Structures are given as C-alpha cells and as structure tokens.
Amino acid sequence: MSASFTVGTRASQLATTQTAWAADQLAQLSGLSVHTELVRTEGDVVTGPLSQLGGTGVFAAALRQHLLAGGCHLAVHSLKDLPTAQPEPLLIAAIPPREDVRDALCARDGLTLAQLPQGAKVGTGSPRRAAQLLAHRPDLKVVDIRGNVPTRLGRVAGVGDTHDDGSVGRSVQGDLDAVILAAAGLHRLGLGGHITDYLDPSIMLPAPGQGALAVEVRAGGTGLSELDAALTELDDHATRCEVTAERALLGTLEAGCAAPIGALAHFTEDTLVLEAVACDPAGTEVLRRSASAEVRTVAQAAELGAALAATLLADGAAELAGLA
Structure with a gap:
C-alpha cells in the first residue's frame, strides 16, 4: 500500500475543485496518494452579508484548527480569504501560479458593463466590487448577495440556477441583470462561458491575492519528506x-x-509594479496610487506593499475607506 497524505478543504464546490487540483499536483510531484477531508467553516454556515461576518478568516478558521489538530497534512485556501497576519504555528508552504486575477461580469443577454441599461441591478457581496462599480457607473443599483458561485449565477435573469453537477438549468430567481464574480473561480468550475465581460483592472482592481491558492501546513512541515519537497516545487x-x-x-x-x-501587482522583468485603490463604500470617491521597485525577494515585495500603503494612508485612505 502506497504512502498517502491528507488534505483539508471547505465543502463548497469551488473549494473542493481547487483543492482537488492542488492535491493532484502534489500527488504527481511526490508520488504519494491523497485523501481529502471536508471541513465545515463558519463562513459556510452563517447567513447575512459577508461584510458583517465578524472580520477576516471566517472561511479559514475551522480549516486551520483541523490542520493544527493534526486532522490533515495540509489545507488549501483561496488566498484572498486568509487574514494577512499569519498564525505562527502555521505557514504557507506553496502558492502555485495564479489564475486570472480579474473580476468578471456575468450578465443577461450577453451584455457587457458598458451595455448594461441605466438602473440595472448588479449583485455582489463585496464592498470592494460595489464601490468600484458605482465609481464607474453610479447609475447602477448594487444588490448585496451571498451564496456559492452557482447560486449567484442563478440570480441573473436568463442565466439560470445550476445543479449539483455544475450544469445550469432554468432560472429560479432571475431578479438581477448581472452579478460580478472572480474570473478565477468561474474558470476553475468550468463556468467561464457565463462571463460576458472581463472587468479591466483600470476599472476594478481585484482583491489582494485574488486568483491565487495558498497551501498551508504546520510550521514544522508535513512530516512527509516527499510531500515537503513537492510543496517547494509547486x-x-x-x-x-x-x-x-x-x-x-x-x-x-x-x-x-x-x-x-x-x-x-505584476512583474515587468525584475520590476514589480503595484497598483492599489481605496474607495468610499458608496463609490463617490476613489483614491488610486501605484508604486514600483526592483524586486528579487519576498521581503522586498513586502517592503513595496508597505511603502505604498503608507502613501495611501498619508493621502487619507483610512478615513475614505472607513478603516480608522
């Protein structure tokens, strides 16, 4: 019987899909077989707006506790869901090449953002998306929505609800003209065909870490040398x-x-260019800044991010975005 490792994941369709991809990569690199464990998290249970779920990490806490307790060798997260403060007993052992970083519009009748009629209803659970959308199109009506990707798609008129196997059926609600979702998640689920417009970062900057996966382990490693080597390679x-x-x-x-x-952030040869935006939640004011530096190490990248944040704070970002 071949040696194996256990990977923990949230139970949503997107989480299990991206976990399966990461686990398969690691299995191929390590030569080990893999077992997957589903962990129910607070973010999967609590209802209400995402912005009111009690801070960051609601999708990661239970998964991290399971990892710390030795219930799995590693856990796979959407990086944008992780708090920026890394718990000392855990470390992010691998961040694979990331998917499309952009936000995507999924609209009725194949409409693009520019083609949406005045007063169109657009669903999103993200204050970041809502603010930037209203800054670009203040005539639109933003509707706060929750649920997994298929459920959100089901809110769009004519797009339909999706079944457990990911197929799309006739719309159950259809009360919205469009929804905004991460392109990466739609691609990973094989639902990219519902995208009617990719939102350029000049209009909508993504969430920090969007499109990237984080493979987290205990600080001492997985205890399996083949798996630790595979994580380094991934x-x-x-x-x-x-x-x-x-x-x-x-x-x-x-x-x-x-x-x-x-x-x-994106590289142009050895130069890392970082763009950032802070918004009034209503989208009435937007503060956008950028910075660049030659970056060869992770520490240098962190310095660039901290420096641009200092510029934003000096220009009033905390008050504008309600951070103070």
Whole structure:
C-alpha cells in the first residue's frame, strides 16, 4: 500500500475543485496518494452579508484548527480569504501560479458593463466590487448577495440556477441583470462561458491575492519528506512576490478582506509594479496610487506593499475607506 497524505478543504464546490487540483499536483510531484477531508467553516454556515461576518478568516478558521489538530497534512485556501497576519504555528508552504486575477461580469443577454441599461441591478457581496462599480457607473443599483458561485449565477435573469453537477438549468430567481464574480473561480468550475465581460483592472482592481491558492501546513512541515519537497516545487516565486506585495499593503492598512480596498501587482522583468485603490463604500470617491521597485525577494515585495500603503494612508485612505 502506497504512502498517502491528507488534505483539508471547505465543502463548497469551488473549494473542493481547487483543492482537488492542488492535491493532484502534489500527488504527481511526490508520488504519494491523497485523501481529502471536508471541513465545515463558519463562513459556510452563517447567513447575512459577508461584510458583517465578524472580520477576516471566517472561511479559514475551522480549516486551520483541523490542520493544527493534526486532522490533515495540509489545507488549501483561496488566498484572498486568509487574514494577512499569519498564525505562527502555521505557514504557507506553496502558492502555485495564479489564475486570472480579474473580476468578471456575468450578465443577461450577453451584455457587457458598458451595455448594461441605466438602473440595472448588479449583485455582489463585496464592498470592494460595489464601490468600484458605482465609481464607474453610479447609475447602477448594487444588490448585496451571498451564496456559492452557482447560486449567484442563478440570480441573473436568463442565466439560470445550476445543479449539483455544475450544469445550469432554468432560472429560479432571475431578479438581477448581472452579478460580478472572480474570473478565477468561474474558470476553475468550468463556468467561464457565463462571463460576458472581463472587468479591466483600470476599472476594478481585484482583491489582494485574488486568483491565487495558498497551501498551508504546520510550521514544522508535513512530516512527509516527499510531500515537503513537492510543496517547494509547486511554489511559484513570482506569484508569491506579487501576492506578498498586495497583502503587505492590506496588512499595513489594517484592512480586512471585506474592506473597499483593491490591489494588484505584476512583474515587468525584475520590476514589480503595484497598483492599489481605496474607495468610499458608496463609490463617490476613489483614491488610486501605484508604486514600483526592483524586486528579487519576498521581503522586498513586502517592503513595496508597505511603502505604498503608507502613501495611501498619508493621502487619507483610512478615513475614505472607513478603516480608522
């Protein structure tokens, strides 16, 4: 019987899909077999707006507790769901190359953002998306929504609800003209065909870490040398630097993942360019800044993020975004 490792994941369709991808990569790299355990988290149980669920980490806490208790060798998270302060007993052992970082519009009748009629109803549970959307199109009506990706798609007129197997059926609610979701999640679920418009970062900067996965282990490692080596191989240095800059900015601002803050870093050769935005929650005012530096190490990436955050704070970002 071959040696195996256990991976913990949330039970949502998106979480299990992206966990299965990461686990398969690690199984191939390590030569080990894999067992998956589903862990129910507070974010999966509590109802109400995401912005009111009691701070960051609601989707990660139970999973982390399960990992700390030895219930699994590693856990797979959406990086944007993790608080920026890393618990000392745990470490992020791998951040694979990330998916599409953009937000995506899924609208009725194939409409793009520019084509949505005045007063159209657009659903999102993200204050960041809502603020930037209203800054660009103040005529739109933002509707707060929750639920998994198929449930949110089911709110769009004509798009339909989706079944347990991911297929899309006739719309149950259809009360919205569009919803905004992360392109990465739609691609991972095979639902990219519902995207009617990719929102350019010049209009909507993504959440820090959006599109990236984080594979977390106990600080001492997994206890399996083959698995530890596979994690090192799976880790992508460029992606880690990019998301480190974004999350260092968020952490310096002392803003949670529900704050109206967007950030995106990308490399141009050895130069890391970081863009960030802080918004009034109503979208009436937007503060956008950028910075760049030659970055070769993760520590240098963190310094860039902290420096840009200091610029934002000096220009009034805390008061504007309600962080103070």
